[in-house]
Amino acid sequence: MALARRGGIGRYYNVNGWLFVAPALGLIALFMIYPILWSLWMSFQSGRGMMLKFAGFSNIVRLWNDPVFIKALTNTLTYFVVQVPIMILLALILASLLNNPKLVGRGFFRTAIFLPCVTSLVAYSVLFKGMFAHDGIVNATLEAIGVIGEPIPWLTHPFWAKVLVILAITWRWTGYNMIFYLAAMQNIDKSIYEVARIDGVPAWARFTHITIPLLKPVILFTTVISTIGTIQLFDEVYNLTEGKGGPSNATLTLSLYIYNLTFRFMPNFGYAATVSYVIVVLVALLACVQFFAARERDR
Amino acid sequence: MNLRTYLPRLTSVALAGASLLAVTAAEAKEITVWCWDPNFNVAIMKEAGARYTKTHPDVTFNIVDFAKADVEQKLQTGLSSGTADALPDIVLIEDYGAQKYLQSFPGAFAPLSGTVDYSGFAPYKVELMTLEGQVYGMPFDSGVTGLYYRKDYLEQAGFKPEDMQGITWDRFIEIGKQVEAKTGKKMMGFDPTDAGLVRIMMQSAGQWYFDKEGKANITGNAALKASLETINKIMAANIYKPAAGWADWVGTFTSGDVASVITGVWITGTVKAQADQSGKWGVAPLPALSIGGATHASNLGGSSWYVLESSAEKAEAIDFLNEVYAKDVDFYQTILTDRGAVGSLLAARGGAAYGEADAFFGGEKVWQNFSDWLAKVPSVNYGVFTNEADTAVTAQLPALTQGTPVDEVLKAIDAEVSAQIQ
Numbered sequence: 001m002a003l004a005r006r007g008g009i010g011r012y013y014n015v016n017g018w019l020f021v022a023p024a025l026g027l028i029a030l031f032m033i034y035p036i037l038w039s040l041w042m043s044f045q046s047g048r049g050m051m052l053k054f055a056g057f058s059n060i061v062r063l064w065n066d067p068v069f070i071k072a073l074t075n076t077l078t079y080f081v082v083q084v085p086i087m088i089l090l091a092l093i094l095a096s097l098l099n100n101p102k103l104v105g106r107g108f109f110r111t112a113i114f115l116p117c118v119t120s121l122v123a124y125s126v127l128f129k130g131m132f133a134h135d136g137i138v139n140a141t142l143e144a145i146g147v148i149g150e151p152i153p154w155l156t157h158p159f160w161a162k163v164l165v166i167l168a169i170t171w172r173w174t175g176y177n178m179i180f181y182l183a184a185m186q187n188i189d190k191s192i193y194e195v196a197r198i199d200g201v202p203a204w205a206r207f208t209h210i211t212i213p214l215l216k217p218v219i220l221f222t223t224v225i226s227t228i229g230t231i232q233l234f235d236e237v238y239n240l241t242e243g244k245g246g247p248s249n250a251t252l253t254l255s256l257y258i259y260n261l262t263f264r265f266m267p268n269f270g271y272a273a274t275v276s277y278v279i280v281v282l283v284a285l286l287a288c289v290q291f292f293a294a295r296e297r298d299r
Numbered sequence: 300m301n302l303r304t305y306l307p308r309l310t311s312v313a314l315a316g317a318s319l320l321a322v323t324a325a326e327a328k329e330i331t332v333w334c335w336d337p338n339f340n341v342a343i344m345k346e347a348g349a350r351y352t353k354t355h356p357d358v359t360f361n362i363v364d365f366a367k368a369d370v371e372q373k374l375q376t377g378l379s380s381g382t383a384d385a386l387p388d389i390v391l392i393e394d395y396g397a398q399k400y401l402q403s404f405p406g407a408f409a410p411l412s413g414t415v416d417y418s419g420f421a422p423y424k425v426e427l428m429t430l431e432g433q434v435y436g437m438p439f440d441s442g443v444t445g446l447y448y449r450k451d452y453l454e455q456a457g458f459k460p461e462d463m464q465g466i467t468w469d470r471f472i473e474i475g476k477q478v479e480a481k482t483g484k485k486m487m488g489f490d491p492t493d494a495g496l497v498r499i500m501m502q503s504a505g506q507w508y509f510d511k512e513g514k515a516n517i518t519g520n521a522a523l524k525a526s527l528e529t530i531n532k533i534m535a536a537n538i539y540k541p542a543a544g545w546a547d548w549v550g551t552f553t554s555g556d557v558a559s560v561i562t563g564v565w566i567t568g569t570v571k572a573q574a575d576q577s578g579k580w581g582v583a584p585l586p587a588l589s590i591g592g593a594t595h596a597s598n599l600g601g602s603s604w605y606v607l608e609s610s611a612e613k614a615e616a617i618d619f620l621n622e623v624y625a626k627d628v629d630f631y632q633t634i635l636t637d638r639g640a641v642g643s644l645l646a647a648r649g650g651a652a653y654g655e656a657d658a659f660f661g662g663e664k665v666w667q668n669f670s671d672w673l674a675k676v677p678s679v680n681y682g683v684f685t686n687e688a689d690t691a692v693t694a695q696l697p698a699l700t701q702g703t704p705v706d707e708v709l710k711a712i713d714a715e716v717s718a719q720i721q
Contacts, residue, residue, distance in 0.1 A: 046721075048683075049403020050379060066718045068690070134541050155543035156491050158697055242544045243368055246492030249694045263372045265687050265719065266399050267379065 043277050045270035052270055059274035069275065071249045072257040075162070079253070080230045080286075083166045088223060091174050092215075095181035096207060110182070117176040125239030128168050129155065155240065158250030165251050168236050173229065177222045184218040185211065220294045227286050231279055234259065254279050328358045330612050330619060332604075333374070334391035335367040338568050339440075340602070343634045347623045350630060354622075358615055363387065371396065378404045383609030388616045392436070393602045394427050395685040400605075401430045402683060408435045409606040414617055415625050421643040423678040428603055435605060437620040438643040442563030442601035443673040444499050446471075446583045447570055449484075450661065452558040456481040463583035465595060468500070468529045471586040475538030478558050487559050488551025489539035491696050494689040495599055499561065500526035502679055503597035504588050508716065509682035515720060517688075517713040518706075525588045527692075527705050534700045561585065563599035564669050567639030571659050578658070582665045584672060596675035601643075641669050684720045691715035 046055035063069050097103070098110055116124065131137050132154035139151040154164045188211070196206050212219070234255035237245055243264065245252030254275060261272040330348075334340040341364045348360030365373065370391065377386040378400075392400060401408060410433040417425045417434055424438035448463055456478040466474070475486030489496065501507060506522035509515060517523060533539055540557055542548035551557045553573050560566060570580060584595035604624065606616045623630055624644070631647030634640040636655070647653070648670045656662045691712045699708045 049400075050381075051403065051405070062718070062721070067715050068694075068719065071694075129543070133543060133547060153541060156541045241492065244492055244690070244693070246693055248697045249690070260686075260690075263375050264368075265690075266683055267375055267403055269379065 039273045039276065042270050043273040046268060047270065049267045049269075055270065059271050062271060063274065063278070068249060068252070068257065072245070072252045072254050073278070075245075075249075075251065076231055076233065076253045076282075078162065079166065079169075079233060080227060083169060084223065084226045084230055086166075087170050087174050087177060087226060088219065090170065091177035091222070092181055092212070092219075094174065095178045095185060096211060098178070099182060099185045110179075114175040114179055116172045116174075119172075121172070121235040122239055124172060125168065125236050128164070128236075129240050132164055156247050158248045161241070161247055161251045165233075165237055165240060168240065169230070169233065172236070173226065177226065180218050180222050181215060184215050188214050216294060220290060223290055224287050227290065228283050231283050231286070254282075328612060328615055329361050330358060330389060330616050331361045331363065331387040332389040332391075333363050333365060333370050333387045335365055335370055337364050338572070339565055339638055339640065340391055343440075343638055343640055346633060346637075347619075347630060350623055350627065351619045355615075355619075358619065367393065374400070378407050383607065386607050386609065388607060388610040388612045389620070390605050390607065391439070391602050392605050393600055394424070394442075395600070395681050397428050397436065397603065397605075398430065398681065399683040401428070401435055407608055409608045409610070409613055409617065410435055411437065411606065411617060411620070415621050419625065419645055421645060421673065423598075423676065424601075424603065424643040426678070427681055428605075436603040437605075437624045439603045439624065440565060440601050441641045441643050441673055441676075442565060442599040443641060443669050443676055444503075444561065444563055444585050444597045444599050445665075445669060445672065446559060446561050446585055447552075447566070448559040448581050448583060449555075449557075449576075449579055450581045451579045452478060452482050452484050456558075460581050460583070463581065465584055466586050467589050468586045469532070469589060472532055472536050472538060475533075475558075476536055479538060482558070485540040485551075485557050486538040487533075487540070487561065488542045488548050488557050489533065490542040490544065490548045491534075492543070492693050493545075493548070494692045496561065497523070497526045497530060497692055498685075498689070499585065499597045499599050500529060500588055502677060503585055503595070504590060504593045505677035505679065506592075507679035507681065508685065508688035509680055511680050513680060513682045515688075515713060515716050517716060518709050520709070521590055522588065522592070524705055524709060525590045525593075527699060527708060529588065530696065531699050531705070563601065564639060564641045565600065567665075571639065578661050580660050581663060582660055582668060584668075592677075594675060594677060596672040596677070598676045635666060641666070641673060643673075684716070687719040688712075688716050691719070 042052070043059055044054060044056060045052040046059055047053050094113060098106055098113075100106075103109070132139070134151055134153070134156070136154075138154070139148070142148045143151065152160055154160045192210055192214075193206060196210060201209070232255050233253045237251050237253050237256050238259070241247075241251055243256070243259070245256045245260070258272045258275050258279075261268055261275065332344050332348075334344055341362055344362045345360070348362065352358060352360070374386070374390055374392075377383065412432075412434040415434070415437065417438075420438045421441065424441070425434060428434055428436035428438070446463065450460065453459075453463070453474070456474070458474060458477075462474070471486075478484060478486055501520070501522045504522035504525065506516065506520050508517065508520075508523070540551050542551050549569060552560045553569065555573075555576065560570065570576075585597055587593040587595050604620055606613060606620065610616055624642075628644070628647050628650050631640075631642045631644055632650040632652035634642070635647075635650075635652045653666045653670055654664065655666065657665050694715065695703075695708045695711050698711070699705065
C-alpha cells in the first residue's frame with residue numbers, strides 16, 4: 001500500500017484506473033490514431049509504390065485536375081442525394097405500416113424486410129448481378145409481362161447501372177433503418193395518438209405532426225449513419241462491376257477509386273490517402289449540416 | 300511483472316517460435332506459389348511441380364489458387380507493408396503489370412539473369428520483364444490471339460472456313476450481319492467495360508497506349524483511332540451479345556449463343572471444355588484493321604512467374620523455374636495438349652505436340668497456326684499505366700456510341716490518362 005500512503009486513496013484509484021485502461025488506450029493509439037496521423041502525412045507525399053517523396057499540396061492540386069476523381073465525387077453525391085431520402089422515407093412508411101397492431105403477419109413482414117441486411121454484402125451483390133444480367137430473371141420477367149420490349153441494359157448502360165446500385169443498396173439497408181423507427185415508434189405514448197384521433201386529426205396528419213417530430217432524434221441518427229454508409233459505398237459497386245466502377249465510370253465511388261489507386265493502378269498511396277481525406281471532410285461536413293438542420297427546427 | 304520487461308520477453312518468444320517455424324519449413328522445402336485460373340495456371344504449375352519433385356524429392360509445392368485481382372491485391376498489400384512473411388515464394392504476374400511491380404517495389408523480386416538463358420525465349424516476353432539491365436521473371440505463356448468461330452453457324456449462313464482466313468474487321472462485321480440474319484445468333488460476345496478487344500486491335504497494328512519511351516500515345520495514335528472506330532461499327536451493327544463481366548462473357552460462347560470468339564490462345568481450354576461442341580469450332584487469324592501497319596497477329600494478356608527476393612526458398616524456387624520452364628521441352632508439349640498453353644520458350648515449338656492435329660477443331664493443326672502467329676506479334680511497350688488507360692477507354696466508349704466524333708473521344712481519353720499518369 002505504498003502508493004496509498006504517499007498520495008492518498010484518490011491518487012491510488014487514479015493510477016490504478018489509468019493502468020487498467022492503458023492496454024486498451026495503447027491499442028487504440030497503435031491501430032487507430034497512429035494510422036490516421038500516418039495517412040495524413042502520406043497525403044502530402046506522392047510517388048510510385050514504395051518510392052514516396054514529399055510533395056506538399058500537389059495531391060490536392062491534382063484532385064481538381066483529375067476527371068476521374070470529379071466523376072467519382074459526383075457519383076457518390078448522386079447516390080447520397082437520391083438514395084438516402086428514398087430509403088429513409090421508405091423505411092418510415094414501412095415502419096409505420098408494420099407498427100399497426102391490427103396487421104396480420106407482422107412478425108413475418110418485419111423479418112422479411114429486415115433479412116436483407118443480415119445477408120452478406122458480397123453474396124447479395126453477386127445474386128443481383130445474376131438477376132439483372134442481360135438475359136437474367138428481371139429482364140425476362142419484365143419482358144414476359146410486357147413492361148419492356150427490349151431488355152434493359154442494367155449493367156452495361158451508365159444510367160441503368162446507377163439505378164441498379166441504388167436499388168441494391170435500398171434493398172439491403174431499408175430494413176435496417178426500419179428497425180430503428182419501429183423501436184422508436186413503440187416508445188411513443190399511445191395516448192397521444194388517442195387524443196389526436198378524438199380531436200379528429202386525420203391519419204396522414206398524425207403521421208407528419210406526431211410520429212415524425214417524435215422520431216426526429218432517430219431520423220437524425222439514421223440519416224447520419226446512412227450518409228456515412230453511402231459516402232463510403234464500396235462493396236456493392238465493387239461486386240456488381242467487377243471492381244471497375246463501370247460502365248464508363250458511371251458507378252465509380254470515392255472508396256472504389258481509392259481502392260483502384262492503391263491496388264489496380266500504379267500504386268500511389270499518397271494520392272489515395274488524399275482522396276480518403278476527402279471522404280472524411282465530406283462526412284464531417286454533411287453530418288454537421290444535418291445536426292444543424294435538425295436543431296434549427298426545434299426552436 | 301511490468302509491461303516493459305514483459306513485452307520484449309514476449310517478442311523474443313514469438314520470434315523464437317517464428318524462426319523455429321522457418322527452420323522446419325527450410326528442411327521440408329515447400330515452395331508456395333500464388334496464381335489464378337484452376338484450369339490453366341494452377342493446373343500447369345501443379346504439373347511443373349510434380350516434374351520437379353520427381354528429381355528433387357525433398358521439394359514440395361503448395362499452389363494457392365486466387366482470383367487474379369486477389370493475387371494482385373494481396374501482393375501489392377504485402378509488398379507495401381514491408382513485411383514479407385505473408386508473401387509466397389513464386390507469384391504469377393500478368394505481363395501488362397510487370398513493369399509496374401518492378402518499378403514500384405525495387406528489390407522485391409529476385410533477378411534471374413545470370414541463371415536463366417533468356418536467349419531461348421520470345422524476345423517481347425524478356426523485354427517486358429527487364430529493368431535497368433536486370434531480367435526478373437520466368438517468361439510463361441503467350442496470349443497470341445486468334446479468331447475462334449463456330450463452323451456450323453457460319454456454314455448455315457453460307458460461309459466456308461476459307462472465307463474466314465485473312466479477313467478485315469469490316470468484312471467480319473459484314474459476315475456477322477449475315478450470320479444473324481440466317482441463324483439468329485450474334486457474331487460475338489462483347490463486354491463494353493472491358494478494353495481487351497481495343498488492346499488486341501491496337502497491338503495488331505503495332506501501337507499501344509504508350510510509345511517506346513512510355514509517354515502517352517493517344518491523340519496521334521492511328522491504330523487506337525481505327526480500333527475505336529471498329530468497335531463503334533461493331534456496336535452500331537449490333538452484331539454482339541452484351542456481357543457484363545468475365546464470367547458472363549465466357550457464357551456467351553460456352554452456351555452456344557454466339558458464332559465467334561476473338562481472344563488469346565489461353566481461352567482454348569475453356570472452349571474445349573464444352574465437349575458437346577467438339578468438331579464445331581475452327582480457328583482463323585485475327586481480322587486486321589484497314590490501316591497501314593495492320594497485321595493479323597496480336598496478343599492479349601499472358602503472364603510470367605516471379606520469385607520474391609524475400610523468399611526463404613529463393614534458391615530452390617529459381618532452380619525449379621529454370622529446370623522446368625527454361626529447359627523442359629517435353630513439359631511444354633504436355634501443357635499444350637492438356638491445357639492449350641502456348642509457352643514462350645522457342646525450343647518448345649519444335650516439339651511433337653505443336654505439329655499435331657486437334658480433333659476438337661475438326662482436325663486443324665491449330666497449334667502450328669498459333670505458333671506461326673506468335674512469331675508475328677508486333678512488339679510494343681506496355682508501359683506501367685495500362686490499367687489506367689484501359690479505364691479511360693472504357694469510360695469513353697458510351698460517348699463514342701452516342702455519336703461523339705472519334706477525335707474528341709481520343710482527346711477525352713488523353714485528358715483522363717494524362718491526369719492519371721503521374
